[in-house]
Amino acid sequence: MTRQLDLDPRPESPAPKPLVAVDRAIAELRRGAAVLVRAPGLRVLMLAAEAVGDESLARLQADAGVPPVLAVTGRRAGVLGLTETEDGVFRLSSQSGFDAATIAALTDPCAESNSPLDLSRLDVVKASGAEPACVALAKLSRLLPAAVLAELGGHAPFDVVQVEADDIAAYQTTAARSLVQVSQARVPLEGAENARIVAFRPSDGGIEHLAIVIGEPDPDQPVLARLHSECFTGDLLGSLRCDCGDQLRGAIAEIAQAGSGVLLYLAQEGRGIGLVNKLRAYQLQDAGFDTLDANLQLGFDDDERIYLPAAQMLRLLGIGRVRLLTNNPGKVESLARHGVEVTERVPHVFPSNDHNQGYLRTKATRGGHLF
Structure with missing residues (x-):
């Protein structure tokens, strides 16, 4: 017996608040603004590493009251020679702090750097707090998978978008089911x-x-x-x-x-990394990396x-x-x-x-x- 496919549109139901919060956070990151990510017992202000400038970096430190740290994937940390494992997310910190140029050099293999990186000055720790959620949010934003963040002790800036770490982790599944x-x-x-x-x-x-x-x-x-x-x-x-x-x-x-x-x-697009990152991967392929290693250089898995x-x-x-x-x-x-x-x-x-x-x-x- 042959029956027709169901092609009747369904009425759209209101979006769950967690989906809306993540979507708003994505928009903020893509325009270079900070968002507040909440994890159990922890609140951090974050910027997408790709969108960081010296001015936004200074504002982040002023709002949080502590020097920012950098979160990168294990893939990217391994490429830099900072860890032997490529799993998870790592927190990078430096006593001398970071400027925008150093963050770009640490997170973007296509970035042009005028001076060599001194990796020996970095403190590298496997992350388990809010950092994994911050990196995941950068990925969802189709930006480089790295985040600049600072733990917030006092009041958050009044206009900052807030999002829960658990909602970030569940976003793709929740969105697909909706x-x-x-x-x-x-x-x-x-x-x-x-x-x-x-x-x-x-x-x-x-x-x-x-x-x-x-x-x-x-x-x-x-x-x-x-x-x-x-x-x-x-x-x-x-x-x-x-x-x-x-x-x-x-x-x-x-x-x-x-x-x-x-x-x-x-x-x-680009096995889930987005068009801009795919073009970066092409640039790395022209430098001699194959299609999978190019993704790993950028800090992504080979297929996202x-x-x-x-x-x-x-x-x-x-x-x-x-x-x-x-x-x-x-x-x-x-x-x-x-x-x-x-x-x-x-x-x-x-x-x-x-x-x-x-x-x-x-x-x-x-x-x-x-x-």
């Missing part, structure tokens, strides 16, 4: 004229994820599906540095040839994506079983972990070119992709 369909329209595509685009938005008003529904998939059968992370350079500009554009257009063509299916277009939004979108479309177009076994495992049955992994391979051979080789040898 996704609702907000619009859908018929959009004939080249090679797939019977197509619709369905938009899903989290309840805090954050960035939308899209589903391209081709034909009339039967939710009672495994649906041919592709999870595609947005790639501005590959999808729109036809960049030869990756195979994303080929995979996007190839998936649309293959689903159309099969008669029906769905492509989820996920707002996870989560697939709960994809699973939630499939559920909202009424799809519980899929035949997944992918070369990445991690996507299969992630969907299964979130309750979507993958009945088959369908290979999705395209010819390489002179510019992306190393990229594809790294995905196979280090990323576990199957070609």
Whole structure:
């Protein structure tokens, strides 16, 4: 028996206050302002390291009354040679304090520095208080994964946005579970004229994820599906540095040839690090790092994506079983972990070119992709 996918928009419910607080904190960090992060028994004022200037640094110290410290990921601390473990978050402090140029040199491998860093003057401690939440908030802001922070003893500045550390940690899961369909329209595509685009938005008003529904998939059968992370350079500009554009257009063509299916277009640029950081990673690749090590140089994990939004979108479309177009076994495992049955992994391979051979080789040898 064939039944139609559920494409009726749901009414948007009010966003939970924790989602709103994190969303506001993200906006503050991206414009260079400080936010107050609360952890059990602790309050810290933080700035995103990427947005720090000497003036904002001085203001942070004046408001807190203590010298700021720097929090970086274990990945970045390991790259700097400050720790042997790459797990967690580390707090860096210096008796002489930090200026904006030193913070940039410690957190941004693409930053130009006029003087060498003296790492011997740094005190390095594995962090367990508010620092992990501050770094996570910088990541959510699509900025470099580093934060400048100072513990607050007295009153907070009257106009500062406040957010709980636990709400930061839960943000991606909470946002994904709050996704609702907000619009859908018929959009004939080249090679797939019977197509619709369905938009899903989290309840805090954050960035939308899209589903391209081709034909009339039967939710009672495994649906041919592709999870595609947005790639501005590959999808729109036809960049030869990756195979994303080929995979996007190839998936649309293959689903159309099969008669029906769905492509989820996920707002996870650069494996979840954002477009600006992806461009930084490209700069590092030009300096000799492969695609995974470039991410690690920046302080990110090799893949920062989560697939709960994809699973939630499939559920909202009424799809519980899929035949997944992918070369990445991690996507299969992630969907299964979130309750979507993958009945088959369908290979999705395209010819390489002179510019992306190393990229594809790294995905196979280090990323576990199957070609």
